[in-house]
Amino acid sequence: xxxxxxxxxxxxxxxxxxxxxxxxxxxxxxxxxxxxxxxxxxxxxxxxxxxxxxxxxxxxxxxxxxxxxxxxxxxxxxxxxxxxxxxxxxxxxxxxxxxxxxxxxxxxxxxxxxxxxxxxxxxxxxxxxxxxxxxxxxxxxxxxxxxxxxxxxxxxxxxxxxxxxxxxxxxxxxxxxxxxxxxxxxxxxxxxxxxxxxxxxxxxxxxxxxxxxxxxxxxxxxxxxxxxxxxxxxxxxxxxxxxxxxxxxxxxxxxxxxxxxxxxxxxxxxxxxxxxxxxxxxxxxxxxxxxxxxxxxxxxxxxxxxxxxxxxxxxxxxxxxxxxxxxxxxxxxxxxxxxxxxxxxxxxxxxxxxxxxxxxxxxxxxxxxxxxxxxxxxxxxxxxxxxxxxxxxxxxxxxxxxxxxxxxxxxxxxxxxxxxxxxxxxxxxxxxxxxxxxxxxxxxxxxxxxxxxxxxxxxxxxxxxxxxxxxxxxxxxxxxxx
Amino acid sequence: xxxxxxxxxxxxxxxxxxxxxxxxxxxxxxxxxxxxxxxxxxxxxxxxxxxxxxxxxxxxxxxxxxxxxxxxxxxxxxxxxxxxxxxxxxxxxxxxxxxxxxxxxxxxxxxxxxxxxxxxxxxxxxxxxxxxxxxxxxxxxxxxxxxxxxxxxxxxxxxxxxxxxxxxxxxxxxxxxxxxxxxxxxxxxxxxxxxxxxxxxxxxxxxxxxxxxxxxxxxxxxxxxxxxxxxxxxxxxxxxxxxxxxxxxxxxxxxxxxxxx
Numbered sequence: 001x002x003x004x005x006x007x008x009x010x011x012x013x014x015x016x017x018x019x020x021x022x023x024x025x026x027x028x029x030x031x032x033x034x035x036x037x038x039x040x041x042x043x044x045x046x047x048x049x050x051x052x053x054x055x056x057x058x059x060x061x062x063x064x065x066x067x068x069x070x071x072x073x074x075x076x077x078x079x080x081x082x083x084x085x086x087x088x089x090x091x092x093x094x095x096x097x098x099x100x101x102x103x104x105x106x107x108x109x110x111x112x113x114x115x116x117x118x119x120x121x122x123x124x125x126x127x128x129x130x131x132x133x134x135x136x137x138x139x140x141x142x143x144x145x146x147x148x149x150x151x152x153x154x155x156x157x158x159x160x161x162x163x164x165x166x167x168x169x170x171x172x173x174x175x176x177x178x179x180x181x182x183x184x185x186x187x188x189x190x191x192x193x194x195x196x197x198x199x200x201x202x203x204x205x206x207x208x209x210x211x212x213x214x215x216x217x218x219x220x221x222x223x224x225x226x227x228x229x230x231x232x233x234x235x236x237x238x239x240x241x242x243x244x245x246x247x248x249x250x251x252x253x254x255x256x257x258x259x260x261x262x263x264x265x266x267x268x269x270x271x272x273x274x275x276x277x278x279x280x281x282x283x284x285x286x287x288x289x290x291x292x293x294x295x296x297x298x299x300x301x302x303x304x305x306x307x308x309x310x311x312x313x314x315x316x317x318x319x320x321x322x323x324x325x326x327x328x329x330x331x332x333x334x335x336x337x338x339x340x341x342x343x344x345x346x347x348x349x350x351x352x353x354x355x356x357x358x359x360x361x362x363x364x365x366x367x368x369x370x371x372x373x374x375x376x377x378x379x380x381x382x383x384x385x386x387x388x389x390x391x392x393x394x395x396x397x398x399x400x401x402x403x404x405x406x407x408x409x410x411x412x413x414x415x416x417x418x419x420x421x422x423x424x425x426x427x428x429x430x431x432x433x434x435x436x437x438x439x440x441x442x443x444x445x446x447x448x449x450x451x452x453x454x455x456x457x458x459x460x461x462x463x464x465x466x467x468x469x470x471x472x473x474x475x476x477x478x479x480x481x482x
Numbered sequence: 483x484x485x486x487x488x489x490x491x492x493x494x495x496x497x498x499x500x501x502x503x504x505x506x507x508x509x510x511x512x513x514x515x516x517x518x519x520x521x522x523x524x525x526x527x528x529x530x531x532x533x534x535x536x537x538x539x540x541x542x543x544x545x546x547x548x549x550x551x552x553x554x555x556x557x558x559x560x561x562x563x564x565x566x567x568x569x570x571x572x573x574x575x576x577x578x579x580x581x582x583x584x585x586x587x588x589x590x591x592x593x594x595x596x597x598x599x600x601x602x603x604x605x606x607x608x609x610x611x612x613x614x615x616x617x618x619x620x621x622x623x624x625x626x627x628x629x630x631x632x633x634x635x636x637x638x639x640x641x642x643x644x645x646x647x648x649x650x651x652x653x654x655x656x657x658x659x660x661x662x663x664x665x666x667x668x669x670x671x672x673x674x675x676x677x678x679x680x681x682x683x684x685x686x687x688x689x690x691x692x693x694x695x696x697x698x699x700x701x702x703x704x705x706x707x708x709x710x711x712x713x714x715x716x717x718x719x720x721x722x723x724x725x726x727x728x729x730x731x732x733x734x735x736x737x738x739x740x741x742x743x
Contacts, residue, residue, distance in 0.1 A: 411637040411638035411640070411641035412633075412637065413638070414638055414640060414641055415627065415630070415638030415640035415641060416638065418627050418640045419627040419628050419630075419640065422625070422626070422627050422628070435534070435625055435626075436531060436534045436535060436538075437531060438530075439526065439527050439530055441514060441526075441530065448645075451645075451648070451649070455652050458652075459656065462656055462659060463659070466659065466663045469578075469663070470663070470666075472583055473582060473583065476582075476583040476584070476585070477585070480585050
């Protein structure tokens with residue numbers, strides 16, 4: 001028993017002695033304050049100076065040197081038989097929870113690891129300052145530069161983004177690298193594509209969603225993406241559907257009026273065309289696409305007709321356009337002609353481009369109200385080339401009058417077009433020439449497959465009958481003679 | 483043998499003009515009908531113009547034909563007699579499907595009183611009094627569609643006009659081919675074509691199985707007159723444009739056939 005008490009007393013004394021020695025960092029500074037103190041490791045000279053004020057100013061100011069440099073004996077050189085790396089994980093357990101932007105932190109052992117999984121690499125050693133301290137390089141306002149040390153290309157993109165503009169104005173709600181990348185939005189998270197895209201969408205909508213129950217506090221642009229054709233597709237699990245970053249880019253989020261912006265009027269067709277390639281090509285051939293190339297500000301782009309995030313926005317058209325032309329508002333909204341009408345009924349704009357208004361240029365059209373109701377602008381004004389695409393809107397002179405297409409559907413429509421064309425021809429070329437030269441023809445009327453087949457059969461039988469009769473006549477006459 | 487003027491000049495002019503227009507109208511009509519699928523035919527615009535012009539001329543000469551037809555009384559040849567109608571039809575048809583191969587004579591005699599056999603009479607009656615007016619009226623309505631009824635049994639008015647025009651046009655073209663073939667049934671293959679050019683029809687009364695009941699008194703009188711004239715002068719001269727009936731006596735040709743056109 002006495003032996004046991006002696007041993008315990010001895011152990012306590014040893015522990016107290018160690019504690020007494022290590023409680024005072026000044027013992028360490030006695031040597032490590034020396035700016036020339038270095039050591040050699042694998043032929044490399046490593047400085048060992050630690051300024052006495054560095055650690056007290058850091059987040060670890062209350063710690064003792066030996067808390068991290070475990071088992072060091074200040075009176076022995078080397079301080080430890082085998083000097084290992086400082087193990088941060090001993091205190092900072094489960095680092096991946098605080099470092100979601102670097103999912104590879106899951107593999108961190110706290111002692112060094114790879115270039116990616118390295119506490120010291122980002123946080124440094126003795127000088128670690130809290131991210132809440134304004135001067136800290138970990139402060140949110142500094143994250144761009146801080147992350148940019150390893151991600152310089154992305155930093156360059158982010159520096160021109162609207163998000164960075166807000167950050168540089170010290171907007172506390174502006175998103176930093178860490179804000180966005182704390183969510184699982186990169187390939188490093190090893191999620192399937194659709195889930196990754198959903199996460200990306202959710203991240204943006206966290207701030208930019210426009211919903212009565214969740215009015216956006218931050219976003220300057222309020223959107224209804226979830227109701228759009230893209231939003232609906234991604235909700236159905238279509239991994240190819242475009243989410244925010246597919247159009248806006250991930251980091252270079254410039255405003256639409258910046259010429260280099262992906263969503264600038266001059267560039268938006270490239271963004272849409274990256275998925276809808278053939279439509280983009282068709283559009284660029286169109287009079288509107290050519291107008292965009294020439295820099296006409298009024299030329300409509302993809303988003304003008306199809307909307308940006310939600311296709312439901314309807315441009316304003318003066319009431320008089322409807323009352324004077326006989327167009328019906330609901331019809332032209334349903335068939336999207338409203339987008340054409342909005343510009344083409346604007347006298348001022350049409351004058352600017354030496355065009356006549358939609359009402360003026362369609363005065364020739366008979367039964368106007370009926371035509372406005374049943375025929376869309378693109379039915380006549382698009383090239384209908386390729387995969388029946390309606391995006392190549394043609395110049396006025398090349399308008400395709402597809403009258404026969406509709407007017408062959410039934411005998412009444414056919415008659416109406418035919419009567420109209422005959423009358424037009426007479427009023428254009430005069431009575432005699434108009435009557436003789438009119439090329440109006442009741443297309444399809446007489447091309448009845450049954451009538452055609454029957455007539456061919458009857459003709460065939462008639463000629464066969466005549467041939468046989470003639471032959472038999474000749475033969476019988478010959479026989480009689482002989 | 484008798485030679486008599488069956489086809490006066492006005493009729494021959496109309497006949498050949500009409501035939502020429504028929505050909506043009508058939509070619510241009512087929513060109514329009516199949517314009518979308520056949521490059522061998524006339525181009526659409528030329529076919530359309532040709533068809534319009536030919537159609538208008540055809541209508542005018544049909545009016546000319548109608549006026550002369552009524553004025554000359556020629557129209558009576560087209561009116562089928564209902565007396566023994568079926569029997570006569572069968573007789574003529576039997577000749578075409580059987581008798582002609584056996585060298586039988588024509589069952590009906592052709593002369594200035596009876597220009598057409600019963601089948602001809604019925605066909606020409608349908609063609610001239612129904613089909614020609616129908617194709618002409620429907621053609622004009624297609625040229626002036628605003629005059630066509632707007633609604634025919636719930637259909638737009640132009641459509642039935644177009645269908646009527648093509649169906650009647652089809653039967654008329656079919657008739658034309660049949661007509662040309664049957665015209666070879668003359669004394670010789672070309673005899674009827676010749677008579678439609680010079681207007682004269684040569685017949686051999688004794689060769690016909692059935693003579694017409696009525697005897698043309700004038701014909702007998704003029705025959706006697708001409709016989710006396712030949713006795714006096716030894717010959718007779720003909721004038722094609724003279725509408726009086728002339729005939730010449732020649733040796734009769736045995737088994738020669740009657741002209742039918």
